Amino acid sequence: MSLRRVQTKPAQGGIAARHVAIIMDGNGRWAKKRHLPRAVGHQRGVEAVRALVRAAREMGLQTLTLYAFSTENWNRPEDEVSALMGLLKRYILADLKEFVENNVRLQIIGNWRAMAPDVVALLDDALTQTAGNDGTTLVVALNYGAQDEIARAAAKAATKGAITPETIAAELDTADLPPLDLLIRTSGEVRLSNFLLWQAAYAEMVFTDVLWPDFTPDHLREALEEFAGRERRYGGR
Ligand code: IPE
Ligand code: IPE
Ligand code: MG
Secondary structure (H helix, E strand, O other), X not given: OOHHHHHHOOOOOOOOOOEEEEEOOOHHHHHHHOOOOHHHHHHHHXXXXXXXXXXXXXXXXXXXXXXXXXXXXXXXXXXHHHHHHHHHHHHHHHHHHHHHHOOOEEEEEOOHHHOOHHHHHHHHHHHHHHOOOOOOEEEEEEEXXXXXXXXXXXXXXXXXXXXXXXXXXXXXXXXXXXXXXXXXXXXXXOOOOOOOOOHHHHOEEEEOOOOHHHOOHHHHHHHHHHHHOOOOOOOOO
């Protein structure tokens, strides 16, 4: 059975997930366990991202959203923040060609235009180069905080008229993405850490103890199978 069939026709007969989001946590603990610098954990985290993005597009997943840097992550020591920014730039530079060639559309959510000018320029270029693609959408959350996103959306909605759940949703960074189906968090923490608070209203959640650098495409497949077996009721009966 091909991977695409696993994704589009789940074994349990449930509905396949269209939009999966992941809180990629545990890079620091992965490194600590091995007496390595945190930056090495982040580097291995990028390798996990690379493998997962490849698998997601091979499975035909419609949208994969990855929490890469939160509005609160600026509170980390300067050397760690700059290591993360360096890794982000290197990842985009190294993999952009692969996205273009494999029909991956890049999208960024969060207040990313407030980031350093070289990062913004790099992302702008990557967005332009992949804008015409219609395969898997890879959404990277950068300088992202759900509270910031909702506040920005509400302020925009207010300039246009009434503030309702629909008018706010229409201004969210995720407005043109499919509804969030499945939210995964690695590393054993059971919290949202300001990620997709609005979009998670009826998302299914999977929490795993696996540390992010150890997360493989098989872990994603397991989570998708778990999702397919869930019954979503949306408050109805
Ligand atoms: C996730 O790993 C990466 C980012 C938040 C950017 P952490 O760096 O949070 O790793 P832990 O939670 O300290 O193990
Ligand atoms: C959430 O992880 C942010 C990202 C994965 C980018 P954190 O490690 O920052 O979250 P907390 O501090 O444990 O809540
Ligand atoms: Mg963490």
